[in-house]
Amino acid sequence: MxxxxxxxxxxxxxxxxxxxxxxxxxxxxxxxxxxxxxxxxxxxxxxxxxxxxxxxxxxxxxxxxxxxxxxxxxxxxxxxxxxxxxxxxxxxxxxKATKNESSKLVxxxxxxxxxxxxxxxxxxxxxxxxxxxxxxxxxxxxxMYHPRSHDHVANSTIDEIGQNVVINGTQVSLPYQKDRSQAMLYTAGYHYIGASGDINLWNPNVDLPDDFTTAQIWLLAGPGDKYESVESGWMVNPKLYGDKQARLFAYWTADGNDATGCFDLTCSGFVQTSSE
Structure with a gap:
């Protein structure tokens, strides 16, 4: 039994x-x-x-x-x-009259x-x-990988909510910079219609899966935690592109990467016009 x-x-x-x-x-x-x-x-x-x-x-x-x-x-x-x-x-x-159109960098x-x-x-x-x-x-x-909440608490440090500095007599609220190592050249003013610059092309190595590195121009407006920006330059981003090669990129956000923004044309919003 x-x-x-x-x-x-x-x-x-x-x-x-x-x-x-x-x-x-x-x-x-x-x-x-x-x-x-x-x-x-x-x-x-x-x-x-x-x-x-x-x-x-x-x-x-x-x-x-x-x-x-x-x-x-x-x-x-x-x-x-x-x-x-x-x-x-x-x-x-x-x-400005261009001295030699054929000498323009392609x-x-x-x-x-x-x-x-x-x-x-x-x-x-x-x-x-x-x-x-x-x-x-x-x-x-x-x-953009953004490892924080935008809800500020009483004990937030200045690194967590951005930093206010004075540039050319203008108070500027710089974006949140935690978990980044960078060197920046800033200028401040009003009524900008664009930005341009010469950027050397390098191919630096990145180690961790979420790491990426850029050399870029950044046109920025608004407070440190809710800024608007358009960005462009060279980037090594294995998570996005699947390898460690430098690529030309564009990026935008309207609210400090909270709910809007993306690299290149991976979301709707950025209108591209160049066939090149």
């Missing part, structure tokens, strides 16, 4: 374990399916139909996308937006050795599944 009871108990245990394993497998399969759906949805948003595609020697695929069908126009406030190819005001550089990227994008299109680096898998979630792909 005891033997029958033991066998019955063993059979029930095996049935329970099999049932639990089946439920667990179904749950995992459902989660994997939902992740696949999220990734596929995000890839469809990022990768617009290409007029032409260029296989770059560095492994990137560059899609030449109709300028009017770029990701920027997925943003509701840019619906029916009219692209402005040139500023409505004359730039200072346009007032910036070339690796993909341009394999082809060019037609007029009326813009080049977009194609996002792939492995790119999104490196992000914490498909919707976080291309966004």
């Amino acid at each position: 005891e033997k029958v009871g033991f066998l019955l108990f063993l059979a029930m245990t095996l049935c329970w374990a099999t049932l639990a394993n089946s439920v667990s497998r179904k749950s995992m399969n459902r989660e994997a399916s939902e992740d696949d759906d999220d990734i596929n949805r995000r890839l469809r948003l990022l990768n617009k139909p290409a007029v032409k595609s260029i296989q770059s020697a560095d492994g990137d695929i560059i899609d030449c996308v109709d300028m009017h069908k770029q990701p920027a126009f997925d943003h509701p406030t840019l619906k029916n937006h009219v692209i402005q190819m040139k500023p409505s005001i004359k730039l200072p550089s346009e007032n 910036i070339s990227q690796t993909w341009q050795k394999s082809g060019s994008c037609p007029d009326g299109t813009i080049p977009i680096r194609r996002s792939r599944r492995q790119d999104l898998l490196r992000a914490s979630s498909p919707d976080q792909f291309g966004k």
Whole structure:
């Protein structure tokens, strides 16, 4: 009798374990399916139909996308937006006669050795599944890693809420700089219409998965914790690009990286006009 009871108990245990394993497998399969759906949805948003595609020697695929069908126009406030190819005001550089137009520095990227994008299109680096898998979630792909809450508490230090300094007689609230090592050259003023500069191209190494390094121009406005900025330069960012090569990048945010902003064209908002 005891033997029958033991066998019955063993059979029930095996049935329970099999049932639990089946439920667990179904749950995992459902989660994997939902992740696949999220990734596929995000890839469809990022990768617009290409007029032409260029296989770059560095492994990137560059899609030449109709300028009017770029990701920027997925943003509701840019619906029916009219692209402005040139500023409505004359730039200072346009007032100066150029001594020798042929001596102007030409910036070339690796993909341009394999082809060019037609007029009326813009080049977009194609996002792939492995790119999104490196992000914490498909919707976080291309966004700035920002390891803090914007809710300031009573014992916040000045490093946690930004730093106020005076530059050229103007008080400036610098952005939050924790977990960064950097050297900056600042100037301050009003009514800026842009920025330009010469930046050496290097290929520094980064060690940790979330590390990235840039040499860039940064046009900034607003308080230290809710600033608006547009940024561009050279960047090594393995989490975003999948390797440790320097790439030309653009970045923007309207609220200090809280809810808005991304690198390149990985979210809607930044309107690109150059076919180069």
